[in-house]
Amino acid sequence: MGALKLEPNIVRPDDFYDALIALHRGLTPEQSAKVNAKLVLLLANHVGNMEVLKQALDAAREPDQG
């Protein structure tokens, strides 16, 4: 059993957010979409645990994109 961490866990949140936006600078929407997809895959592999991934998938779709 694993639980998706939903309490703050990123050590320097502003730095991460900044880096995330910077990653996409100068990219077309298609290029950005591919970079995001790679990011999801890399992080998903890091997590590994299917239960945690499933909770993340569910959380990403809720509540307002439902």
Added chain:
Amino acid sequence: MIIVGAGPVGLAMALDWARRGREVLVLAAGDSLSEGSRAICFAKRTLEICDRLGCGAPVVDKGVSWNVGKVFRDERMLYEFNLLPEPGHERPAFVNLQQTTLEHFQLEALARTGADLRRNNRVTGVVQIRDRVALTIQCPDGEYTLSCDWLIACDGAGSPVRKMLGLKSEGQVFQDRFLIADVKMHGAAAATFRTERWFWFDPPFHRNQSVLLHKQADDVWRIDFQLGWQADPDEEKKPERVIQRIQAMLGKGVEFSLEWVSVYTFQCRRMERFVHGRVIFAGDAAHQVSPFGARGANSGIQDADNLGWKLDLILRGLAPVELLESYNAERVEAADENILNSTRSTDFITPKSDVSRTFRDATLELAAQYPFARKLVNSGRLSVPTRYADSPLNTADAEAWAPGTPGPGSPATDAPVLAGGKPGWLLRHLRGEFTVAVFAAGGEVPTELADALRYLGSLPIVVRTVFVTREGSRRTRPTHGCATLTAWLLRAMRRTARQSTCSVRTSTLPRGGGDCPRPGWGRRCAARAGPKLPSPQ
């Protein structure tokens, strides 16, 4: 019983049936082997079944064995895989062979039996009246009628029998087209390309689409070109166009000729149930998959393997008709697994939406660099037999299985053994419909187990016993193989056998008459995963 269809599934059914000494009648619409070029990859399980049916050796000898697959994107190889991780199996993971050649070997084996195969006999009408099935058949001399107790419909994806009974096979058609070309290489070319499965995503010679290259027997190569939904099948089939595509792929100097060309659209679908009264569906008639994963003929032949002994017991009055429910349950489960796997492959090869394509391309780019992403690349998950985890024939184990051991409902795996001092293979000894494999380290069997085996041997449904001992074992780890006394009940090569070198002694214990008590399995001799034997009447 009548079999409709002489494709690989109808023929496997006929062979199984003939082997049981039964009268076999096969009706087939066509006048020759299967039209065109279809299946090429036959999996180990199919080969093991063919061994049982008497056509395994020629299939393996003529077939091209292969283990290595390579996946390319653009100009570079992303990764390669090797399919035979475990040594100690008699048969390879796969052989490649033209479907017509497989059918040819099946027919040769069938010709050695008294089976009646009527070509050019097309079934044009089917009616079920209570426990009989009435058929109308069109043959060159006109029309005639026949009736039977059981009809096995192996009449392919378009199944006229299914349609005539108003039944459906439902699922999805993939919006894509594939050009399938069989190409014979000549001269030096035949030696240039390896006996490996090569799959390209977006290669320079066929942009934005996928291509598969795979060797068959007699220097014939299968090439699949993904064409996209917009492609015009008639245009694409024109030889000059096909030759152009192949030259772009192989290079100008390569000498080849076209053996066969067709354009296919693939689908994944199945019937809700495979048993309808006295009509039983098997193979493509019951379920159809896209070919990525080579699951069509392979699973259809397993349908026949599953059905044969069950129907035989029913006809001999040794099992109730309800036994067929287990055919339905097990083969529906297998069909769902095959459909799931080939749908996933098809979705990877032909992404259905922009975001799906984005993830697909991202996966391929990452796969060039990182091993983790290679596990996500899906150019076909190749056919393996389904474990019937929830089969109604499974019974609870007397003891828990050791962790990592395949559980009840698993196919038996092969192992090298010595039998009468000669090296051989375990599966060859587990061919009987019901076999108890007794793993007895030193060869001695406690009285209570011997009594139980004697009782099983005395039943109307004969249960053979195979003793697997450790004599001559090369294995040193005592925790594996036959270190502890264990009894497994197998039917039709299902359940598991462990990997080790052991001696095999086949024997049918002397019949002990009817006075043996029903066995209460002792502490040490655990009956693993036995089917509920239909109780003798």
